[in-house]
Structures are given as C-alpha cells and as structure tokens.
Amino acid sequence: MPSDDADRLGALYDAHAGPIWRYVVHLTGDRSGADDVVQETLLRAWRTPRILADDPETTRSWMYTVARHLVVDDARSARRRREVTTDEPPESAVRDATDSIFDAILIEEALAGLSLAHREVVVRAYYGGLTVAEIAEELTIPEGTVKSRLHYGLRALRLGLQERGVTR
Structure with missing residues (x-):
C-alpha cells in the first residue's frame, strides 16, 4: 500500500x-x-x-x-439463530422485533437532539396523542407557539433521522 x-x-x-x-x-x-x-x-x-x-x-x-x-x-443470519428441538411446537409464533427495536433507538437518538421546547411538544402530540389546544393548555403557552414548535421540531427530527441514514 x-x-x-x-x-x-x-x-x-x-x-x-x-x-x-x-x-x-x-x-x-x-x-x-x-x-x-x-x-x-x-x-x-x-x-x-x-x-x-x-x-x-x-x-x-x-x-x-x-x-x-x-x-x-x-x-x-443463521449463525445467530440457535435452533432447539422440542417434542412439542411452540404455542404461537413471535414476530422478529429487530427492525422496530433499531427504529426506536434511532428515533430516541433523533428526539434527544431536539431542544427541550420542541421535544416536549412533539412527544405530547405524537406519543401522548394530544391536540394542539390540549398541549397549549398543559404547557400554558399559546396555540400558535405549539404549532410553530411542532413544525420546527418535526423539521429538526427529520434532519436528525436523515443524518442517521433513515430517510431521504
């Protein structure tokens, strides 16, 4: 070389x-x-x-x-799977949660990159299922501020995910 x-x-x-x-x-x-x-x-x-x-x-x-x-x-890979023989089949099949675990880790990392103000609005809206009015009441801020923080928080979240190669 x-x-x-x-x-x-x-x-x-x-x-x-x-x-x-x-x-x-x-x-x-x-x-x-x-x-x-x-x-x-x-x-x-x-x-x-x-x-x-x-x-x-x-x-x-x-x-x-x-x-x-x-x-x-x-x-x-097959190398990672450890097959064990049993006399009886398992009661039910379990879906592989690998992708959802990795996705959750990536989203958690991207959310951690947001400012506290943006993160609390995004989390309340998407994980808490709250409306703009409910978030505004809970945080005692105007609804317009909630909308703005939600807009810019989602924008920053998208950029954080793009940096991790998740979205385009």
Whole structure:
C-alpha cells in the first residue's frame, strides 16, 4: 500500500471509527462484535471511492447506514439463530422485533437532539396523542407557539433521522 493510501486510510479511521463503533455498541451491546462491524464498514467505504469524495457528514451518514445494515444482517443470519428441538411446537409464533427495536433507538437518538421546547411538544402530540389546544393548555403557552414548535421540531427530527441514514 503506497504511503498516500495508508495516510488516507488512517485519516478515514481517525475521522469515523470512534463514532461508528459507539453507534454499533449502542445498537448491539457487543463491544468485540462492534470492532468487526467497524472494520467491515471502513472496508466498504474504502472500496467505494465516490463516498470518500463526499463531504465528511455525508460519508458519516453513509457509514452509519452500512453499519446498521451489517448489524441487522448479522442478527438475522443463521449463525445467530440457535435452533432447539422440542417434542412439542411452540404455542404461537413471535414476530422478529429487530427492525422496530433499531427504529426506536434511532428515533430516541433523533428526539434527544431536539431542544427541550420542541421535544416536549412533539412527544405530547405524537406519543401522548394530544391536540394542539390540549398541549397549549398543559404547557400554558399559546396555540400558535405549539404549532410553530411542532413544525420546527418535526423539521429538526427529520434532519436528525436523515443524518442517521433513515430517510431521504
């Protein structure tokens, strides 16, 4: 590997390995498995020159998406499933909740990035099922303020999700 390539690979590692590793550990709780996912993610980025030419934020978002897909693929792989034979079949089938768990984690992280004022309005509206009037009464603020915070809070939430590679 020429010195220039080694320097570029080192810069890629320095810029992105830490955040990607923390993200994977947050998703899986497996510190040693996170090393493998980070290595594969960096390798895929290295093999995709157009990604390296993008700005660092786009590269990081792409890498978060790749890492998430690697984690999901690993969780669904036959290697991870431990089949146990029994005399009787299970009473009912259980749906795989992997995607919904990852989605909940991503939404939680994106909500944490909102300001408190925006987060409390968005959470009350979408998780609490409250109307604009009910939120305004509960928070003792005008309805127009609730509408404004809801609009800008959802906008910031969408941007936070885009940074994590969830939406376009």
